[in-house]
Amino acid sequence: MIVVMKPDHSPEQAEAVMTRLGEFGLKGQPVFGVTRTVIAGLGQVLQDHRDDISMMPGVDEVIRVSKPYKLSGREVHPNDTVIELSHGVKIGGGHPVFMAGPCAIETEEQLWASASGVRAAGAHVLRGGAFKPRSSPYSFQGLGVPGLKLLRQAGDEFGMPVITELLSVRDVDAVAQYSDILQIGARNMQNFVLLGEAGKTGKPVLLKRGMAGTIEEWLLASEYILSEGNPNVMLCERGIRTFEPATRNTLDLNAVALLRRLSHLPVIADPSHGTGKWYLVKPMSLASLAAGADGLEIEVHPNPDHALSDGAQSLTPGNFAELANECRALASALGRPFAEPPVAVPVGS
Ligand code: PEP
Ligand code: MN
Numbered sequence: 048m049i050v051v052m053k054p055d056h057s058p059e060q061a062e063a064v065m066t067r068l069g070e071f072g073l074k075g076q077p078v079f080g081v082t083r084t085v086i087a088g089l090g091q092v093l094q095d096h097r098d099d100i101s102m103m104p105g106v107d108e109v110i111r112v113s114k115p116y117k118l119s120g121r122e123v124h125p126n127d128t129v130i131e132l133s134h135g136v137k138i139g140g141g142h143p144v145f146m147a148g149p150c151a152i153e154t155e156e157q158l159w160a161s162a163s164g165v166r167a168a169g170a171h172v173l174r175g176g177a178f179k180p181r182s183s184p185y186s187f188q189g190l191g192v193p194g195l196k197l198l199r200q201a202g203d204e205f206g207m208p209v210i211t212e213l214l215s216v217r218d219v220d221a222v223a224q225y226s227d228i229l230q231i232g233a234r235n236m237q238n239f240v241l242l243g244e245a246g247k248t249g250k251p252v253l254l255k256r257g258m259a260g261t262i263e264e265w266l267l268a269s270e271y272i273l274s275e276g277n278p279n280v281m282l283c284e285r286g287i288r289t290f291e292p293a294t295r296n297t298l299d300l301n302a303v304a305l306l307r308r309l310s311h312l313p314v315i316a317d318p319s320h321g322t323g324k325w326y327l328v329k330p331m332s333l334a335s336l337a338a339g340a341d342g343l344e345i346e347v348h349p350n351p352d353h354a355l356s357d358g359a360q361s362l363t364p365g366n367f368a369e370l371a372n373e374c375r376a377l378a379s380a381l382g383r384p385f386a387e388p389p390v391a392v393p394v395g396s
Pocket of ligand 2: 346
């Protein structure tokens, strides 16, 4: 249920609602980003609970949330969530962003070449994996903490917030220390313990869709983060596994358009993993924007032929610059122009 407080309610009245929810065995969760004070009552809600709360002083109305996902849906939060990052970067709210960089951080030289290329082309967020979820245990697993440190350094040097995958609860502190956004990968979409721990850090979280995750399962997964009191969640469509082997995955653009309707959370598309082929990344980036995506996450490598992971789907910096120009032109034509590039802030300020 959603408890909407009267405009002139007192803090004690809101506190009393939280206490009563607790007595009913429900979790009281203030809802962020709305103009009125709104408290979600999460758990097994009975009609008696709603009746009781609706009579409490300071309560304006109690709304039954019909969808199973309570905090991510537009029922509770009609306006788009906007996530604020360093360097003035904002995600959500009608101005798409680019998140770009290598699949995996390999060397300082490789990361710097990627970062300088994507920054020059107008990227807003630098991506790079330090803990890689590889299908084979014999493949490159990422540089670990030294990779995180390089990513942080590159982000500071080139003036971009950074995103990297949080693969395991083991790494929560390190990833939260060095990264601006925690990425939960497809393979962990339903790792509920990890989602809860990511939520508790308070850092923005990008939740990728599991390769066989339904839209409802995905939104319910996002609730594990949101219900920790962390409102800064974005959803990333990265392709689902279908019967079609001609591409690595099938980028589900239905999901992008549908989520924009169902949820207030920013929706990012990842045409790199969604297609697995570098030459399909530009057309599917354009299609993602047309479907309403709030951003694109794209793999860029200075030398894709020699990449230690996902070379076949990685763009060169030059190809990324071309993609960025076409995406900007399309987004402007659609009336949702890209966000301004990050503001250069001197390191240490
Ligand atoms: C990645 O972004 O490099 C990655 C491993 O993505 P996914 O979890 O979507 O496979
Ligand atoms: Mn990858």
